[in-house]
Each structure stands twice: as C-alpha cells, then as structure tokens.
Amino acid sequence: MTDITEKTAEQLEQLNIQDEPQQNVAPASNEPESQKVETSSASLYVGELDPSVSEALLYDIFSPIGSVSSIRVCRDAITKTSLGYAYVNFNDHEAGKTAIEKLNYAPIKGVPCRIMWSQRDPSMRKKGSGNIFIKNLHPDIDNKALHDTFSVFGNILSCKIATDEAGNSRGFGFVHFEDDEAAKEAIDAINGMLLNGQEVYVAQHVSKKDRQSKLDEAKANFTNVYVKNIHPDTGDEEFEEFFTKVGPITSAHLEKDNEGKLRGFGFVNYENHNDAAKAVEELNETDFKGQTLHVGRAQKKHERLQELKKQYEAFRLEKLEKYQGVNLFVKNLDDTIDDQKLEEEFAPYGTITSVKVMRSENGKSKGFGFVCFSTPEEATKAITEKNQQIVAGKPLYVAIAQRKDVRRSQLAQQIQARNQMRYQQVTAAAAAAAAGMRGQFMPPMFYGVMPPRGVPFNGPNPQQMAAMGGMPKNGVPPQQFRNGPVYGVPPQGAPQQGQFMRNGAGANQFYQQKQRQVLGEQLYKKVFAKTSDEEAAGKITGMILDLPSQEVVPLLESDELFDQHFKEAFAAYESFKQEQEQEQQPQN
Numbered sequence: 001m002t003d004i005t006e007k008t009a010e011q012l013e014q015l016n017i018q019d020e021p022q023q024n025v026a027p028a029s030n031e032p033e034s035q036k037v038e039t040s041s042a043s044l045y046v047g048e049l050d051p052s053v054s055e056a057l058l059y060d061i062f063s064p065i066g067s068v069s070s071i072r073v074c075r076d077a078i079t080k081t082s083l084g085y086a087y088v089n090f091n092d093h094e095a096g097k098t099a100i101e102k103l104n105y106a107p108i109k110g111v112p113c114r115i116m117w118s119q120r121d122p123s124m125r126k127k128g129s130g131n132i133f134i135k136n137l138h139p140d141i142d143n144k145a146l147h148d149t150f151s152v153f154g155n156i157l158s159c160k161i162a163t164d165e166a167g168n169s170r171g172f173g174f175v176h177f178e179d180d181e182a183a184k185e186a187i188d189a190i191n192g193m194l195l196n197g198q199e200v201y202v203a204q205h206v207s208k209k210d211r212q213s214k215l216d217e218a219k220a221n222f223t224n225v226y227v228k229n230i231h232p233d234t235g236d237e238e239f240e241e242f243f244t245k246v247g248p249i250t251s252a253h254l255e256k257d258n259e260g261k262l263r264g265f266g267f268v269n270y271e272n273h274n275d276a277a278k279a280v281e282e283l284n285e286t287d288f289k290g291q292t293l294h295v296g297r298a299q300k301k302h303e304r305l306q307e308l309k310k311q312y313e314a315f316r317l318e319k320l321e322k323y324q325g326v327n328l329f330v331k332n333l334d335d336t337i338d339d340q341k342l343e344e345e346f347a348p349y350g351t352i353t354s355v356k357v358m359r360s361e362n363g364k365s366k367g368f369g370f371v372c373f374s375t376p377e378e379a380t381k382a383i384t385e386k387n388q389q390i391v392a393g394k395p396l397y398v399a400i401a402q403r404k405d406v407r408r409s410q411l412a413q414q415i416q417a418r419n420q421m422r423y424q425q426v427t428a429a430a431a432a433a434a435a436g437m438r439g440q441f442m443p444p445m446f447y448g449v450m451p452p453r454g455v456p457f458n459g460p461n462p463q464q465m466a467a468m469g470g471m472p473k474n475g476v477p478p479q480q481f482r483n484g485p486v487y488g489v490p491p492q493g494a495p496q497q498g499q500f501m502r503n504g505a506g507a508n509q510f511y512q513q514k515q516r517q518v519l520g521e522q523l524y525k526k527v528f529a530k531t532s533d534e535e536a537a538g539k540i541t542g543m544i545l546d547l548p549s550q551e552v553v554p555l556l557e558s559d560e561l562f563d564q565h566f567k568e569a570f571a572a573y574e575s576f577k578q579e580q581e582q583e584q585q586p587q588n
Contacts, residue, residue: 042096043118047085048143049073050109055086061108062088066095079535079577087118105144114143116158130157130183131205135172137161138196142169149195150175154182174205215303223250223276224298228265230254231289242288243268247275267298325376326353328383329401331368332561333357334392338365345391346371350378367560370401388550395554395561411543411572418542520545522556530566540569 046058055071062068073086090096096117104115134146147159154177161173177183183204191202206214230239240252247270254266270276276297284295299307330342337345343355350373357369373379379400387398402410523544528537544565545552555562 042090042093044088044090044096044099045085045116045118046088047114047116048111049082049084049086049113050111051082051084053082053086053108057108058086058088061103062090062099065090065099065102067091076577105142105147112142112144114160116156119157129180130177132175132177132183132187133172133203133205134175134190135201136198137169137171137173137200138198139169139171140196143173146173146175149190150177150186153186153189154178219297221273222297223270223273225268225270225276225279226265226296226298227268228294229291230262230264230266230293231291232262232264234262234289239266240268243279243283246279246282247271249275325400326374326379327370327372327401328379329368329399330371330386331397331564332394332558333365333367333369333396334394335365335367336392337369339369342369342371346373346382346386349382349385350374367564388554394558397551397561397564407568408572408575411569412576414543414546415539415573415576418539418546515549516545519549519552519556523552526556526562527566531570536570536573540566540573543569543572 053073055073058071058073059068062071067090068088069091070089071086074083075081076083088099090099100115100117103113105112107113137146141161143159143161146161147156150156150159156175157178158174158176162170164170175183175186177186187202187204190200192199194200225243227243234254236252236254239254240249243249243252249268249270251269252266253268255263257263268279270279280295280297283293286293286295328346330346333342337357339355339357342357343352346352346355352371353374354372355370358366360366371382373382383398383400386396388395390396520541524537524541527541527544528534531537531540544555547565555565
C-alpha cells in the first residue's frame with residue numbers, strides 16, 4: 001500500500017470518481033459464470049473499510065488488476081464521513097473476477113477488506129437460495145478462514161461472520177453460494193465437522209419470517225412437555241408412570257447434575273399433541289410427592305429468553321406508568337449529600353415514597369439521584385422550588401425522571417428541528433432582504449459559523465454590551481473571538497440595531513437575542529474544548545442554549561454541571577448521526 005505515484009495521480013484525474021453510483025454499470029447476477037463473462041463491465045462491493053480509506057487509495061490498489069471505470073466511497077449525507085464500504089467498477093468482467101481472487105480479505109490500512117459482486121437489486125440480495133447458515137464457530141475463525149473452507153464447493157457471492165460492537169466473532173456466520181447445488185454439497189460435507197476443535201452446525205439459511213412461521217406451527221402442535229419443582233427423591237419409573245396416565249409417551253427424562261442428583265426439572269414427550277396439551281391442562285399445579293408441579297409446553301432457549309424479555313418490558317412499562325410524573329431526577333449533587341440528606345431537602349414538599357443517591361462501585365456519589373413522591377402535584381411543587389436552588393454550594397437540577405433512550409431521542413429531535421428552523425430563517429431573511437423589508441424580520445441565529453478570513457466581527461461593542469446587561473465574566477467582549485464561531489450574526493443586509501429597536505415590541509426580543517449571543521459565545525468555547533469538532537460543537541451548543549437562560553448560566557459557573565449537560569447533548573448528537581447513517585446500509 002504505497003503512496004500514490006505521479007502517474008497514478010494523473011490517471012486519477014481522468015478517472016470518473018463519483019458521489020453517486022454509476023447507473024450504466026450492469027450489476028452482478030446469479031447467472032452461471034459462463035454467462036457472466038459476456039457482461040462487458042463488473043461492479044464490486046468492497047466492505048469492512050477503515051473510515052480514512054479514500055477513492056484515491058482504492059484506485060491505487062485496484063487499478064493494477066485492470067481498467068477501472070469508477071470508484072465510489074459511500075459517505076454520510078451530512079457529515080461526509082465514510083460509511084465503511086465502497087463500489088469499484090471495472091470495464092472488464094474478468095478484471096473484477098481477478099480482483100476478488102487476489103484482493104478479497106487483503107488488508108487495507110491494517111483492516112482485511114471484504115469484496116463481493118455488487119447486487120444492486122434488493123430482491124437478489126434477499127433471495128434465500130444458495131445461502132447457508134453456520135453456527136458454533138471457533139472465535140479464531142475469521143471471514144477469510146470461513147471463505148477458504150467453503151470456496152471448494154463453488155463460487156461464493158458473499159461470506160461474513162457476525163460480530164459484536166467490539167468486532168469479536170459471535171460464533172455464527174453466513175455463506176451465500178452462486179447456486180443451490182454448491183450450498184447443498186457444503187451442508188452435506190461440513191455439517192457436524194470439527195473446525196478448530198469445535199463441531200459446527202451447517203444448514204440452509206431460513207429467513208426470520210419463515211423461522212417465526214415454523215415456531216408458531218411448533219407451538220400449535222407441541223408434544224414435548226417441561227416439568228419443574230420435582231421432588232429430589234423421584235425415580236425415573238415413578239416419574240414416567242405419573243405422566244403416562246394422561247396418554248402414551250415416547251420418552252421421559254429427569255435432568256441430573258454431574259454427581260447424579262436431580263436438578264428439579266425434566267421433560268416428557270408424548271406421542272401426539274392432544275395428550276401433551278391434556279397433560280399441561282390437567283397436571284399443572286397438581287401435587288406430586290408433596291410438591292406442586294409446574295407443567296408447561298417445552299420451549300427452546302431463545303423462545304424462553306424472548307418471553308422473559310417481554311415480561312421484563314411489561315414490568316418496566318408498568319413501573320414507568322406507576323411512577324409517571326412523581327419520580328424526580330436530581331443532579332449536580334455535592335459528594336456530601338447521601339440518601340438521608342437528599343430526603344431532608346425534599347421532605348417539605350410532600351410524602352416521599354423512595355429516595356436514592358446513585359453511587360459507583362467504590363461507594364462514591366455519581367452526583368445524581370432520584371426522589372419519588374406520592375402524587376404528581378407534590379413532585380411539581382418540588383421542581384418549582386428546588387430547581388436551581390443552591391444546596392451544599394451547588395445549584396441543583398431537578399426535573400421529571402426520563403428513560404435515557406427517551407431523553408436522547410428528544411435531544412436528537414431538537415437537533416433536527418433546529419436545523420429545519422435555521423433553514424427557514426435563512427430563507428426568510430434572504431426573501432425579506434430581496435423585497436426591501438429590512439425592518440420587519442428578526443435576524444436568525446447561527447451556531448458554529450466561521451466568518452471569512454479578514455472580515456471583522458460586527459457584533460455589539462462594549463457600550464452595547466453594557467446596555468444589554470454587562471460583559472461576559474471573563475471580561476472579553478465577543479468581537480475578540482475573531483478566530484472562532486460567531487453567534488447571532490445577522491446576514492448581510494439584515495437590520496442594524498437602531499432599525500430593529502424602532503419596533504417597540506422588538507426591543508425585548510433584541511435584548512434576548514443579545515443575551516443568547518453572549519451565553520452562546522461562552523458555551524461554545526467550553527464545548528469546542530471537549531470536542532475539537534466545529535460541527536459537533538455548534539450543534540451541541542445550540543441544544544444547550546434551548547434550555548431557559550436561568551439554567552444555562554449555572555453551566556458557565558460549574559464545570560461539573562456543564563459536564564453532565566454536555567454528556568447528554570453529545571450522546572444525543574451521536575444518536576442523531578447514527579440515525580442518518582442508517583439511511584444508507586451496506587450490503588450483507
């Protein structure tokens with residue numbers, strides 16, 4: 001992977017590197033290889049790319065294989081950052097085939113890439129024929145090892161091992177063959193074989209919809225029964241005899257540990273579904289050797305987990321509904337505040353049902369906690385009285401408790417709404433300026449906008465700042481921040497202060513805007529110091545500025561309080577970016 005030579009740079013100038021995929025490049029299909037050769041061009045999907053991989057680097061890698069017609073690294077529509085995959089189009093199909101043979105799983109910037117024929121027709125990608133599922137894979141088996149194992153059976157269109165967020169194997173993967181026969185041969189040969197010392201399971205891939213359909217059918221016609229709370233002295237014969245009275249069985253099994261002791265549960269399989277259903281109905285909650293049995297339909301592990309998840313979700317929703325409007329979130333707590341002191345602070349406002357200061361593993365306060373009242377009215381009164389009140393030298397933040405995902409979702413929605421509002425403001429400002437309506441619109445707010453080099457900042461001078469409430473605490477007037485973003489700068493042609501103030505009702509709005517500008521300047525410096533990203537800093541600053549000004553001011557005085565708000569806003573910003581990235585998903 002050497003640097004691009006001068007010759008390569010000249011070739012790049014002639015190459016069609018696009019922001020959109022080339023529409024006239026024929027996508028690969030599932031036709032036999034002999035028919036594919038007739039296709040004049042070839043489009044390859046290249047995945048698992050490091051975010052820094054560019055079109056130029058890919059050209060340097062793929063051009064020695066054959067004539068490249070175009071390269072496209074897929075990027076986020078807003079941030080323009082790489083999504084980790086690209087399309088490389090060759091003028092010749094044989095070149096594409098050679099590229100797969102020579103470069104598939106080759107490291108690009110230290111990360112093995114994954115190359116396959118591009119399938120731009122979603123119906124072809126979702127087609128299940130030729131697709132097999134492999135599980136119980138050893139953690140050391142990667143994409144290349146899996147590909148090498150199955151490539152002897154036929155041409156592979158796609159091969160991938162499922163990984164977690166850290167990039168570690170989840171123990172299963174998929175191999176998509178060009179034809180069904182190759183897939184069947186692979187299943188017959190590899191299923192039950194030892195790979196790296198582990199016996200693997202290989203079968204035809206079944207879509208989630210079909211799996212659910214089969215599961216529903218199995219539920220409706222079950223014959224296997226699960227029994228628990230079995231007496232430890234139960235023998236195999238008496239256990240079988242107890243359940244045979246309902247109908248003929250094929251097997252009865254008592255689960256035991258390594259020492260041969262009963263684990264308290266077992267299974268009974270009946271010859272037909274009706275007898276199994278009768279056993280569940282008649283024998284559940286009956287006495288057997290002095291203990292009440294639980295008898296129910298036997299479930300697979302993933303089904304039990306799904307039901308437990310549903311039960312937990314139902315319990316959580318019930319709990320949320322129960323505490324809706326009465327549970328308060330309190331943060332910016334001093335380290336000296338414990339459960340008792342927190343309860344004493346809020347006791348005057350009503351009956352407290354529970355109180356908790358959250359602590360780390362070493363017992364140190366995390367700086368926030370929860371106070372639950374008996375009625376919404378009491379909780380509302382506590383918010384009104386205690387929010388921003390100084391306790392142990394720190395201003396408290398008190399609000400109705402929300403789930404983290406709900407809070408982040410709301411902040412992400414604020415970002416989207418703010419972007420739309422800015423667009424409308426800029427559009428309205430331009431239209432008003434064109435129509436000569438200079439005295440009839442409010443100058444829009446801009447966050448994170450860099451002024452052109454050499455253009456002075458025309459913000460308020462010290463006298464104007466004094467008139468609107470004083471200078472910032474550090475004594476530096478806003479116009480000194482010429483190398484940073486400017487908040488509240490009206491576009492060229494916007495009304496000047498005198499013009500705007502002539503509107504009687506606009507005087508208060510003007511003051512509020514200038515106050516917001518001052519707060520924005522100070523906040524942006526603190527946010528930018530943590531992110532070093534102009535776009536992120538601008539958006540996060542705008543999110544925090546959406547809070548009432550009486551809540552924003554304490555953030556400039558308390559680093560701890562600022563950090564808490566920053567973390568929530570930054571998480572919402574990341575969530576917003578992820579939602580944007582999900583609009584463009586790579587192929588499997």
